[in-house]
Amino acid sequence: MATFFSSGESIVFFVCALLAIGGAIFMISFNRVVHMVLALALTFISLAGLYVLLSAEFVAFVQVLIYAGAISILMIFGIMMTKHHQGDEEEPRRPVHNVLLAIGVLGLFGVIFYAIQYSEFKSGEFQAAADNTMEIGKLLLNQYAIPFEIMSVLLTIAFIGAIVVAKREED
Incomplete structure (x- = not known):
């Protein structure tokens, strides 16, 4: 350590x-x-x-x-x-929920710890590209151009949907 x-x-x-x-x-x-x-x-x-x-x-x-x-x-x-409510409302206490939550967190930690301890990692030095930005640009505009454009259309549709939902609740 x-x-x-x-x-x-x-x-x-x-x-x-x-x-x-x-x-x-x-x-x-x-x-x-x-x-x-x-x-x-x-x-x-x-x-x-x-x-x-x-x-x-x-x-x-x-x-x-x-x-x-x-x-x-x-x-x-x-x-x-x-x-937004003016007064802060106290949530009911749920001790069983908290115990189950703690057991779940400890179980997840145990699984991740086990996976890390018994994984085989390659030894050696990582060789990064000379210019990360250029390499990312080449990949985005050559190999991954279509998924990149589909993501931009999806984000635009999500933004328009959020505006429509906000406008509908206003009326």
């Missing part, structure tokens, strides 16, 4: 991983939309930090750039489309 924390890269990985996991847990735990969105933003920024550690600077930049815009839209739609 001491050798893991001997390099700065390992410490940054550990901090980014904890922030990503913590932000995801807080996102599903909070009750207010604004707090949920801020926790989600923390998760996305932490994931961008992990991408930088993997020498994928372009993906990290796109992660922050695109999800910052997506989070802004999510916040606007979330606040506009939810009902």
Whole structure:
């Protein structure tokens, strides 16, 4: 364990991983939309930090750039489309639910831990491309051009659908 924390890269990985996991847990735990969105933003920024550690600077930049815009839209739609009560209502306590949740989390952790411990990983040094952005561009515009365009059409349809749903509830 001491050798893991001997390099700065390992410490940054550990901090980014904890922030990503913590932000995801807080996102599903909070009750207010604004707090949920801020926790989600923390998760996305932490994931961008992990991408930088993997020498994928372009993906990290796109992660922050695109999800910052997506989070802004999510916040606007979330606040506009939810009902806000003045008083905070206390949720009923469910001890059985919490026990089952803890058992499920521990079981999932055990399965993931087992899978990581007994997996065979290839040893050797990873050789990244000289220019990640150029390689991604070549792949998107040559090999994956049609799926890329289909994704853009799908996202446009989803955005139009969200506007239609928001407009319909307004009337």
